[in-house]
Amino acid sequence: MTSAAAPKIRVAVVFGGRSSEHAVSCATAAGVLAAIDRDRFDVLPVGIARDGSWVLVEDDPDPLRLAPGHTPEVVSGGTELILPTRTGQRTVLAHDPGEVPRVFGEVDVVLPLLHGPYGEDGTIQGMLELADIRYVGCGVLASAVGMDKHYMKVVFDAAGLPIGPYTVVTDARWRRDRAGALAEIEQQLKFPVFVKPCRAGSSMGISKVDDAAGLADAIEEARTHDLKVIVEEGIVGREIECAVLQGRGCDAPRTSQVGEIVVEAGHGHTFYDFEAKYLDADAVRLSCPADVPLEQADEVRRCAADAFEALGCEGLARVDCFVTPAGEVLVNEINTMPGFTPFSMYPQMWKATGLGYTELITELIELALQRPVGLR
Numbered sequence: 565m566t567s568a569a570a571p572k573i574r575v576a577v578v579f580g581g582r583s584s585e586h587a588v589s590c591a592t593a594a595g596v597l598a599a600i601d602r603d604r605f606d607v608l609p610v611g612i613a614r615d616g617s618w619v620l621v622e623d624d625p626d627p628l629r630l631a632p633g634h635t636p637e638v639v640s641g642g643t644e645l646i647l648p649t650r651t652g653q654r655t656v657l658a659h660d661p662g663e664v665p666r667v668f669g670e671v672d673v674v675l676p677l678l679h680g681p682y683g684e685d686g687t688i689q690g691m692l693e694l695a696d697i698r699y700v701g702c703g704v705l706a707s708a709v710g711m712d713k714h715y716m717k718v719v720f721d722a723a724g725l726p727i728g729p730y731t732v733v734t735d736a737r738w739r740r741d742r743a744g745a746l747a748e749i750e751q752q753l754k755f756p757v758f759v760k761p762c763r764a765g766s767s768m769g770i771s772k773v774d775d776a777a778g779l780a781d782a783i784e785e786a787r788t789h790d791l792k793v794i795v796e797e798g799i800v801g802r803e804i805e806c807a808v809l810q811g812r813g814c815d816a817p818r819t820s821q822v823g824e825i826v827v828e829a830g831h832g833h834t835f836y837d838f839e840a841k842y843l844d845a846d847a848v849r850l851s852c853p854a855d856v857p858l859e860q861a862d863e864v865r866r867c868a869a870d871a872f873e874a875l876g877c878e879g880l881a882r883v884d885c886f887v888t889p890a891g892e893v894l895v896n897e898i899n900t901m902p903g904f905t906p907f908s909m910y911p912q913m914w915k916a917t918g919l920g921y922t923e924l925i926t927e928l929i930e931l932a933l934q935r936p937v938g939l940r
């Protein structure tokens with residue numbers, strides 16, 4: 565029980581951001597603002613507009629929800645917020661246009677609910693590390709590696725985790741030797757392949773390509789999101805995911821019940837694409853616990869914990885696997901700031917494991933407050 569006199573912990577909830585997942589981040593923030601334990605935490609909602617400015621946002625979840633016909637957005641203008649930029653400071657400054665910046669309050673911990681580059685990729689984590697400010701979730705390296713589907717696979721492979729075949733097309737390679745890059749893909753991978761921007765999320769810029777004829781266009785499409793592109797062999801299998809939470813103290817990571825993403829036939833989605841994820845509620849079923857044999861669920865959980873440790877993750881991560889018809893588990897990806905609305909897979913998997921959404925948010929903040937700043 566928190567006594568009435570106990571000071572509340574000041575949490576800066578940071579969302580929006582410069583990536584193409586801006587709206588998804590707003591939706592995550594809507595969920596968190598509505599559910600965070602207000603008896604324990606004082607919330608400072610900090611929006612990052614698409615132009616990169618940091619602004620004070622009203623503490624109201626409703627305008628931030630994502631729905632068909634409503635794409636939430638943090639708009640620049642109004643009161644800008646300046647977070648501490650050096651050690652020994654916890655003061656947030658507010659800056660109204662034409663005024664002198666004023667002290668707005670202190671921050672105890674930051675909850676960066678950002679998806680994609682400039683948020684989930686170690687950049688904001690680096691900024692907070694510089695100022696010794698505690699924050700929820702993975703540190704700089706784990707965030708950066710987890711954002712980059714190429715280096716993620718390099719690390720998984722080195723840790724002995726099972727992954728599928730892939731080829732990377734860098735910007736330099738594409739501009740220098742496009743024909744060679746295309747020939748290499750055709751030689752190394754079996755179709756269909758998945759062409760993806762290396763550093764994106766929410767399925768943005770991803771295409772499934774059935775034959776060589778569609779490859780160049782798919783690469784160009786992925787390049788509109790990131791100039792580094794990864795091409796992966798298509799895996800036939802069920803999509804089974806696992807939520808991971810850092811252990812308390814020196815404890816091992818905790819894994820949830822596994823969940824399954826079922827993309828229903830007849831809705832025009834050939835894989836778990838952006839529309840299926842966020843806009844077409846009937847197209848996808850999240851099933852948790854997934855109806856898979858216990859050994860397969862255990863194997864997914866083992867891979868999830870190993871992936872978490874291979875990257876040196878902190879706080880949370882969601883690990884997504886494929887389970888093939890032969891029962892083989894392959895790791896598809898790790899997400900260091902997974903979708904986090906109450907309906908998203910990560911909180912749903914914890915709910916099925918006995919940890920509710922509000923308690924999960926509290927646990928994540930407590931983990932952040934407990935961990936030391938600096939090298940750890």
Ligand SMILES: Nc1ncnc2c1ncn2[C@@H]1O[C@H](COP(=O)(O)OP(=O)(O)O)[C@@H](O)[C@H]1O
Binds near residue numbers: 798
């Ligand atoms: N190699 C693959 N084989 C089969 N399906 C894939 C493959 N890669 C991606 N997909 C499909 O595309 C979706 C999005 O790909 P993913 O790598 O998870 O990107 P994101 O980071 O955008 O979520 C997956 O959930 C899955 O449905």
Ligand SMILES: [Mg+2]
Binds near residue numbers: 766767884897
């Ligand atoms: Mg994914």
